[in-house]
Amino acid sequence: MPACYEASRCAEAGMDRIDTVLKAVPEDLVTTDQDVVARYLTDFRKYMTGASRAVLRPRTTEDVRRIVALCAEHGVPLVPQGGNTSYCAAATPGVAGDELVLSLERLNAIREVDAPNLSLTAEAGCVLSVLQETADAAGLMLPLDLGSRQSCQIGGNLSTNAGGVSVLKYGMARDLVLGLEAVLPDGQLLDVLQPLRKNNTGYDVKQLLLGAEGTLGIITAVSLKLVRKSVQTVTAFLAIPEIDALTQILARAQAYTGECITSFEYVSDHSLRMLLAARSELRHPLTAPNPHYVLLEAQTASPVFPLEDAVSQLLEQLMEEGLVTDGTLASGGAQRDALWVLREHIPEAEVANGGSVKHDVSVTTSRLPAFVKEASALVEDHSEGGRLSIYGHVGDGNVHFNVVAPVGAVPATYKAWFEREVSPRIYDLAVAMGGSFGAEYGIGRVKLDLLDRYGNPAKIALMRAIKTAVDPKNILNPGKVVR
Template sequence: MAEMDPISTVLGRLPPEITATDPDVVARYLTDFRHFRTGAARAVLRPRSTVEVQAIVTLCAAHGVPLVPQGGNTSYCAAATPSPDGGELVLSLERLNAVRALDAANLSLTAEAGCVLSVLQEAADAAGLMLPLDLGSRQSCQLGGALSTNAGGISVLKYGMARDLVLGLEAVLPDGQLLNVLQPLRKNNTGYDVKQMLLGAEGTLGIITAASLKLARKPAQTVTAFLAVAEIDALTTLLARAQTLTGENITSFEYVSQHSLSLLLAAQPGLRHPLETPAQHYVLMEAQTCSPVLALEEAVGTLLEELMGEGLVSDGTLANGGQQRDQLWYLREHIPEAEVANGGSVKHDVSVPTSALPAFITKASALVDAHGAGGRLSIYGHVGDGNVHFNVVAPVGAEPAVYKPWFEREVSPRIYDLAVAMGGSFGAEYGIGIVKLDLLDRYGDKAKLHMMRALKAALDPANIMNPGKVVRG
């Protein structure tokens, strides 16, 4: 009797309730969020508990079967997409979706990796608190994926990246061992902070099954402003002034270019421009405080008066309620949809020192004007943390499927070279996945790459954890 192949052996030893082999079901897990790549897999594994994740990993380690962990599948870098050869199994964390604990006095929440971010935000809100991690994909991204990619989002300026919000972690290592450092402690100085190795590792060193997160006091006041900025060089000055006058209560300070806003307004004619006088540069600024007595709105009003009096801001509006705030944030968060409506964009998720951001945008725009064959700019991002999404849409009448690869080959390297030359990075918040492996090879620090390969080899010598992502096999 012929022996079964390793994948068949693994599937044969797992409970049928957690395996899905129907091609129509499996197909939903095989294409990345941006439809860059479609892989193949004979099954999707959907464990219901950490114990079942351990059983899966232990079996796969014993038989040399690679696993591709997947959360909400919202990665921009195909980090959760299996290879086309069908030699990997997809492991979805979607059924690990319990909120295990919420300790209001400790300002902490412990939840499983498959919890959708918006559900966790609602749980915190119901307890009179706030989960600071906030992404545009909040309705679909899952906690494990957000931590595995060290997601950024719109509140990084005040609260930091995803890794900055993690107090404790539970994860299954490549040999099936359970790493349990889940305690929601703010001080735990007992050797290496091993959980940090898994945060941002995109599932290459283990599978996150649960995490304890920091919560914050729910804002008692929120003031949101949309400002027309006279000159882009004023961005860093505006941020410094805003932080000073509000007592460091600025949570978001987002840049939106006229290019991006125009794309969105054209794609969705039902929207209206929030200001009477258009400008080339805008800032969406939000200030929040949990204090009910601090005069936050007065501080923001004083700020706007000063900035407009000095000519740094030419126009502006303050949201007069939650609905208007939502409308302003809609404009910022739906720019990617406008790019998709125009055939998609070549995305450059770059960061530079905050002080260098205006100069980077100016110089990179000049590069596109000189070498981009009429490409249309769409620039927006997070001024407060130096992360700009410098995107380029195909010219009107050009075929995006032809133009975008040409631009990535001929012009994108100039943009990345500029960012690195200005002390920045080619990757700010999207991660590496498959898409940016070549960029990591080109721009990554050699010693850091050596350490990453050594760590991968030490923890996952059989290379069964999301092979081919982040670290070349």
């Protein structure tokens, strides 16, 4: 029997199975209108456009449970999707059209705010900024924060173990999870949602779903840690003559303010120039350009800690010693927002220049300056005029080491060439320095080759064993994270 016949027969059988599932799901949860479906088929960075007969939009955990059970029964793969802000196409279906998109957007109830317990329980489809506002209204703070806060959803944040701008003080998304509710690949409900700070009762299975990008279960709800609300915020934008001084400045800042430092973000002069050129209404915050900048933010819930004085004194000391050469301070409000724009809108400036090849690298903070210098030299030697755009969460050892096409080059062509010819050298360097090729974006579909190349073999084998054991029919987000 010719293989092509087999394949078409299988494809037809696949369609039959999808039909069976679609007929069994309540009509109001199914969208087959391809104009609507199309919105769910392209990833945020426009790497790829997949295909799907329908988008399923459950309203409740029980809806999700039934859908997954049906798909498990009929062998129909599901691609879970939150706010669709993955940088690695982790929520985009394949091109074959044999998968269904499962959007969690309608699971957006806030189930409980328990203020004395410092916890918030909410469903997977809640937009991050909504949860931040909910915590704020309760007099508390949800410390998870990242650039896409207005559109990303908490289920996606957890499935990718999101990082962001407050990791230094509060940790990654994983560190903020007290409890989890999820539907497993066989349709069973995993209910470990209690917002308990201590619960050592067997394997902490929820950890397995955090960062698994929807391949081991569908997160439907979460109990998150809240913290006391900051009543004082001091933000500084500093000019740093030598990148080697970064770790020393961070250490001094943390020691002097007692770990009030919430953010310690690096901005290269390359990136700042690109942003100021792209957004003519923005002003340089300092009197003269410098090779390196740091956006430092200190926050405290204490009304009695003299935070602004402490940060001012710290800066004076750092300037006396020459570690910092210039700086400006903002205490909240519009001034603070203006400084944050200079950090958070860099990706937009890259897009305005044709987009960037992104390298989301982490190393130890002790090696970060050396990495930036060596990787920059490498780009200078090999990139044929590519423009560096380096910024990121250097307090966590995480740098977005990006490269924009030279002026005049066709960005798409240049980026493809760079990814093939130069990016491997950058990743080799990071890994040789004990670092990681993927700090906070995850693997998705885009970084599978990198995981094969750099991942510890025992880890990859263990990942496969777990995936096979938990999702033997491979129905949850196939082709992502694990092969």
